[in-house]
Amino acid sequence: MxxxxxxxxxxxxxxxxxxxxxxxxxxxxxxxxxxxxxxxxxxxxxxxxxHMTIVDLTGEDVIAFLKKLFANNIDNVKQPGKAMYSCMLNEQGGVVDDLIVYYQNDHWCRVIVNAATRDKDIKWIARQASDFEVSIDERxxxxxxxxxxxxxxxxxxxxxxxxxxxxxxxxxxxxxxxxxxxxxxxxxxxxxxxxxxxxxxxxxxxxxxxxxxxxxxxxxxxxxxxxxxxAGMHLYGSDMDETVTPLESGLGWTVSLKDLDRNFNGRQVLENQKKAGIKTKWVGLVMQTRGVLRDHQEIFEGEEKKGEITSGGFSPTLGYSIALARVDKSLQNTCSVMIRGKSVECSIVKPCFVRNGQSCL
Amino acid sequence: MSEVPGELKYVSTHEWVRIDDNVATIGITDHAQTLLGDLVFVELPEVGQQVVKGEECTVIESVKSASDIISPLTGKISEVNELLSEKPELINEDVYGDGWILRIKLSEKAEIEQLLSADQYAECVENEDH
Missing domain, CATH: 3.30.1360.120 (Probable tRNA modification gtpase trme; domain 1)
Known part of the structure; x- marks a missing residue:
């Protein structure tokens, strides 16, 4: 139960x-x-x-704390009520969870994290908060x-x-x-x-x-x-987890490196990754033939494995199957996906298929 | 509680069978379609293909997952429900009628004796739920 x-x-x-x-x-x-x-x-x-986890963070140091906890910069949304999407990272730059934070004032921010990660997240936040004047209230x-x-x-x-x-x-x-x-x-x-x-x-x-x-x-x-x-929105645990960074998960736009003094968890790893060049990219796949793309199916270019579907399924709006995938940076235009031992051709598109009722393809 | 018509035969892998002389019509049960959710794709096998009792004969896919159809009997496929290629949702809408999947010309008629009755199948579902 x-x-x-x-x-x-x-x-x-x-x-x-x-x-x-x-x-x-x-x-x-x-x-x-x-x-x-x-x-x-x-x-x-x-x-x-x-079932989602609502956490109110209050206290003197809330802003300083969130600057350390989140890869995105809370300073970008310092107007009462404004929301920001971010990941919180571990020291290796891996994604502990993704979340939405609603800035209320300098001493109160409301954070929504996932349901399945509730215990892990609360523990993580509490551990990170030990050096800050912050109260954590799971609502x-x-x-x-x-x-x-x-x-x-x-x-x-x-x-x-x-x-x-x-x-x-x-x-x-x-x-x-x-x-x-x-x-x-x-x-x-x-x-x-x-x-x-x-x-x-x-x-x-x-x-x-x-x-x-x-x-x-x-x-x-x-x-x-x-x-x-x-909508091409990420699902934690499928599209990203603790073993990958936001930069490897199509979430580079949620990482704010601008403020050089802001030493958030995992920053150094992301900086190094950026310098070395990210070897993968996060894309959308479209399969117009019959069948359904599923999580973890492997992606090929010819005989060579080039990536994996992170989440796939049937698109009721479009009437065919779509997927989000992490693939080799070099992969362009088309690829093949192995579905139960058969190779099926897919086109590679931007990872957003439908917005406001309309196809983006 | 899902529907289990008394006049049909069943197997524990959640297929139903309607025997008509030496031809068996096969589909999935109401219980199975409930578990799978909306069907979005049915891979129709070739007419003439040989199928063996207890072995996979085709695949159906729902919004949730892909699922093998296990042939309840041995024989040769004599007909497939072509309507399903355009309207897989027929399985959800009329699981024991228009949602049939394939027909087999039986080569081992004695296998019919091993199929489950509606009561036996209902019990099997009951046990699975607990």
Whole structure:
């Protein structure tokens, strides 16, 4: 028996197929993953993401601490509510986890890390914090919903509290607002417009019901994965982990080396890698023939192995299979992928397939 | 609880069998399609291909994973469900009807005796769930 979010009973009532995800009993889908996927691309869907780990960091040294903990620079987002995506690295430059941090003020930042890495992350943060004046508060009292899709904002309008309705609905991407115990952020993991909303556990069932009443479709982790894959967004544990650096995982854009005095974990390794030249690149693969690309399938150019799929699957929006892959830097245009002993041709594209309902190919 | 029609035969690898004289129609069970989720690709085997009881005869892929179809009986493939190449979702929508996968002309009719009844298969699923 895994951990349960406050919405567990609601999921069961909606006939969710529940699966274990990182020690949590979570909905995989409520009947059809593909229909849920389309609902988010075309209308609006809601995901229970209360299993994710919400950590409030407070204290005198929060900013100094995050400058050490994160590969991206918190100084870039020092406006109340602004969000930043980053990785936290170990001393070898490997990715301990990826995360979103919401800057609140110089003495409070809210960090969201993954669910499956909860214990490891909390330990890691605590260990790194020992030299800093920082308190670490794991907010198990809070739940989180992701409401995503082109109609998300419209459907949420009547649910937002009246006193700050305009402010919330006018939030720009990667910004957030705190109102009472609710926290509204214009962020997501689908490549669509939408909000991630954090609230007390005791409020989430009512909020969920209001969304369903407004016609928002409940969506499971299955659709969450195909949506993020189409959007070319990373999945920790598949696309990167502790054995690779962000530079080897298509996450160079999240590494900030500009401030020479900022000595974040793993910096030296990344600097050295950069000097020596990165030998791999992170790409998208498209297979227009029939079949499905899957994690760990090997990539070839002729007889020579040139890389591996880090996450692959079927794209419901495009109607064929796509994948994210780490390949040799020299690989161009096309490659072949071994699928159950057969070699299948794929084209190499930028690692982003669908955004805002439209194909990027 | 998944549907297990009484008039069909089953194997523990989650295929169903409908015997019609010496031809067997084969598909996957409701339990199997529930576990797999939305089907997105069915690799149809060649008509005329020899299949052997207990051995892989084709592959289906869902949003979640690839899954081998194990032939419940021995014989030669006499027909495949061509509709599945364009509409693999027929397996989800009508698993015991339009979602059939292939037909085999049987060469070892005695093997039919070894297939599971609906009750036996339901019990087998039950045990798997616990």
């Amino acid at each position: 895994g951990a349960k979010t406050p919405l567990f009973q609601m999921h069961c009532d909606h006939h969710a197929r529940m699966v274990d995800f990182g020690g949590w009993d979570m909905p995989l889908h409520y009947g059809s993953q593909i229909e849920e996927h389309h609902a988010v691309r075309q209308h609006a869907g809601v995901f229970d993401v209360s 198990k009292d809070l739940s989180m919903l992701a409401v995503q899709g082109p109609e998300a904002s419209e459907k949420l309008l009547s649910i937002f509290p009246e006193n700050c309705r305009d402010d919330i609905s006018q939030l720009k991407a990667f910004n957030s607002i705190c109102s009472d115990e609710f926290f509204y952020a214009r962020t997501g993991y689908t490549g669509e417009d939408g909000f991630e909303i954090i609230m007390p556990n005791s409020d989430v069932v009512t909020f969920w019901q209001k969304l369903l009443d407004a016609g928002v479709v409940p969506c499971g982790l299955g659709a969450r994965d195909t949506l993020r894959l189409e």
